[in-house]
Amino acid sequence: xxxxxxxxxxxxxxxxxxxxxxxxxxxxxxxxxxxxxxxxxxxxxxxxxxxxxxxxxxxxxxxxxxxxxxxxxxxxxxxxxxxxxxxxxxxxxxxxxxxxxxxxxxxxxxxxxxxxxxxxxxxxxxxxxxxxxxxxxxxxxxxxxxxxxxxxxxxxxxxxxxxxxxxxxxxxxxxxxxxxxxxxxxxxxxxxxxxxxxxxxxxxxxxxxxxxxxxxxxxxxxxxxxxxxxxxxxxxxxx
Amino acid sequence: xxxxxxxxxxxxxxxxxxxxxxxxxxxxxxxxxxxxxxxxxxxxxxxxxxxxxxxxxxxxxxxxxxxxxxxxxxxxxxxxxxxxxxxxxxxxxxxxxxxxxxxxxxxxxxxxxxxxxxxxxxxxxxxxxxxxxxxxxxxxxxxxxxxxxxxxxxxxxxxxxxxxxxxxxxxxxxxxxxxxxxxxxxxxxxxxxxxxxxxxxxxxxxxxxxxxxxxxxxxxxxxxxxxxxxxxxxxxxxx
Numbered sequence: 374x375x376x377x378x379x380x381x382x383x384x385x386x387x388x389x390x391x392x393x394x395x396x397x398x399x400x401x402x403x404x405x406x407x408x409x410x411x412x413x414x415x416x417x418x419x420x421x422x423x424x425x426x427x428x429x430x431x432x433x434x435x436x437x438x439x440x441x442x443x444x445x446x447x448x449x450x451x452x453x454x455x456x457x458x459x460x461x462x463x464x465x466x467x468x469x470x471x472x473x474x475x476x477x478x479x480x481x482x483x484x485x486x487x488x489x490x491x492x493x494x495x496x497x498x499x500x501x502x503x504x505x506x507x508x509x510x511x512x513x514x515x516x517x518x519x520x521x522x523x524x525x526x527x528x529x530x531x532x533x534x535x536x537x538x539x540x541x542x543x544x545x546x547x548x549x550x551x552x553x554x555x556x557x558x559x560x561x562x563x564x565x566x567x568x569x570x571x572x573x574x575x576x577x578x579x580x581x582x583x584x585x586x587x588x589x590x591x592x593x594x595x596x597x598x599x600x601x602x603x604x605x606x607x608x609x610x611x612x
Numbered sequence: 613x614x615x616x617x618x619x620x621x622x623x624x625x626x627x628x629x630x631x632x633x634x635x636x637x638x639x640x641x642x643x644x645x646x647x648x649x650x651x652x653x654x655x656x657x658x659x660x661x662x663x664x665x666x667x668x669x670x671x672x673x674x675x676x677x678x679x680x681x682x683x684x685x686x687x688x689x690x691x692x693x694x695x696x697x698x699x700x701x702x703x704x705x706x707x708x709x710x711x712x713x714x715x716x717x718x719x720x721x722x723x724x725x726x727x728x729x730x731x732x733x734x735x736x737x738x739x740x741x742x743x744x745x746x747x748x749x750x751x752x753x754x755x756x757x758x759x760x761x762x763x764x765x766x767x768x769x770x771x772x773x774x775x776x777x778x779x780x781x782x783x784x785x786x787x788x789x790x791x792x793x794x795x796x797x798x799x800x801x802x803x804x805x806x807x808x809x810x811x812x813x814x815x816x817x818x819x820x821x822x823x824x825x826x827x828x829x830x831x832x833x834x835x836x837x838x839x840x841x842x843x844x845x846x847x848x849x850x851x
Contacts, residue, residue, distance in 0.1 A: 381723075383630065387631065388630065388631045388632040388635070389630050389631070389632055389717065390630060390631060391622065391627065391628050391629060391630050391719060392626065392627045392628070392629060392631070392634075393627040393628055395631075396627070431849070432849060432851075455719070455723045456727075457723055457726040457727055457731050457732075457733050457734060458723070458733055458734065458737075459734070459735070459847070460734075462726075462727070462730070462731035462734065463731040463734040463735075463844060463845060463846055463847040464847055464849055464851065465731075466730050466731050466839075466842050466844050467844060467846055467847075467849075467851045468851060470839060470840050476726070476727035476728075476730070476731065477727065478628065478719045478723040478724050478726070478727040479719065479723075480630060480694070480717045480718065480719060481723065484620075484694045484696055484697070484717040484718075484720065485717050487696040487701075487715070487717070488695075488696055488701070488715035488716065488717040489715075491701070491705050491715070492696050492701035492702040492704075492705050492715065493696075494696050494697055495696060495697065495698070495699075495701065495702040496698070496702075496741075496747070497738070497739060497740045497741060497747075497752075497755055498697075498738070498739055499736070499737070499738040499739075499759070499764060500736055500737055500738075501736045502735075502736060506848075507847060507848030507849060508735070508736075508848055512762075512763070513736075515761075515762050516736055516762040516763075516764060518762070519758040519759065519761050519762035520738070520758065520759075520762070520764075522754075522758050523751075523754050523755040523757070523758035523759070524751070524755075525738060525755060525758075525759075600705075600709060601709050603705050605702060605705050605706060606702060607702055607706055608698070608702040608703055608706075608746060609745075609746030609747055610670070610671060610703055610706075610746060612671075612703065612706050612707060
């Protein structure tokens with residue numbers, strides 16, 4: 374029976390892909406994905422049947438991938454980062470109850486970004502997406518509030534798009550009720566792929582114009598500091 | 613100048629390592645790590661100088677790795693999962709302010725476990741370690757409380773050891789104040805390596821004896837459900 378691989382390809386560069394992800398792509402006859410993600414795979418997809426769609430075509434892609442497996446073809450549906458976080462693993466399993474599915478984990482954007490910034494996560498953290506397309510904004514606000522109250526490091530996905538310019542400013546306002554203005558914030562755009570840019574600032578001094586939907590923010594906890602250009606959250610040892 | 617690679621090798625199996633992690637190990641003359649982690653690397657470390665220590669030797673390993681780089685040798689210090697989450701990236705950057713360090717991200721245990729269970733994370737989540745060796749227990753409790761109040765998926769590291777048998781029971785008690793007793797809980801032991809075991813239960817029906825320090829727990833949010841043996845947190849699409 375044919376199989377569906379739901380593959381997290383990591384941040385985008387080949388070197389941050391796992392062997393399992395590469396093999397899943399190699400073993401598939403059909404590759405399904407958002408057009409730029411397919412392009413990251415370069416020669417890995419040569420000679421294969423490609424089904425690619427634009428940005429908002431997630432469900433269309435899921436349906437096409439499931440259909441392809443039902444037609445007897447081993448198929449990989451690819452997402453950047455990890456397919457199990459804001460990715461395709463959920464929709465696929467929600468829709469496909471009668472085919473063989475393997476979820477192939479990958480390096481998520483926040484961990485790739487963290488590696489570029491130093492060790493900003495390191496300890497207990499929360500991951501929050503600011504996209505309110507699929508989640509009520511009130512719930513997102515509540516999560517930011519509670520995560521800040523409990524002094525978590527907070528990683529923020531989808532911080533800002535043309536249609537949602539003010540969400541990140543509102544999020545920062547909420548965090549500032551519980552986190553110090555001097556809390557370090559690391560911002561990485563296009564982490565782990567070409568066009569990567571990164572900068573470290575503080576919670577009260579963010580240049581919002583430098584943030585877009587391809588950026589990940591990492592907001593420190595009360596112990597996070599910056600040294601030698603690295604953003605560091607201590608593990609807790611007495612050093 | 614010699615370089616220090618801080619390498620997350622993923623859950624343990626070779627196939628979940630990234631190409632960058634494998635290359636960092638291959639390019640190093642000296643490999644530093646906890647003995648079992650070195651064993652996962654098998655033939656990758658053949659012919660190299662190995663510095664391995666027991667379980668509580670984290671800081672000893674960090675010092676040895678830094679010393680090795682200062683002696684002019686390219687060195688890799690390896691952790692399972694991602695080195696930037698409860699790993700060695702923090703202590704290394706806290707101690708090593710004058711050497712060239714590259715953090716190599718990897719697949720963390722929670723994402724590996726999630727892939728085995730289905731798509732239990734998928735949406736906003738918090739990662740919490742129940743080890744109070746380096747963190748006050750009161751802060752851990754507060755984080756569990758706030759994360760539950762805001763309906764996050766919660767991933768739990770270090771849930772239970774011989775010396776901390778009751779922490780997980782206390783954590784569940786706190787979660788039950790805000791999460792339904794029927795909330796799905798996925799538990800994976802030795803995720804992504806030999807000896808892997810997994811089971812899905814509910815928050816009010818956890819068999820604590822099956823949980824040890826090599827287990828990861830994933831506690832769902834209010835939308836998480838179980839179908840066909842998969843634990844699924846919906847992304848939020850109307851399906």
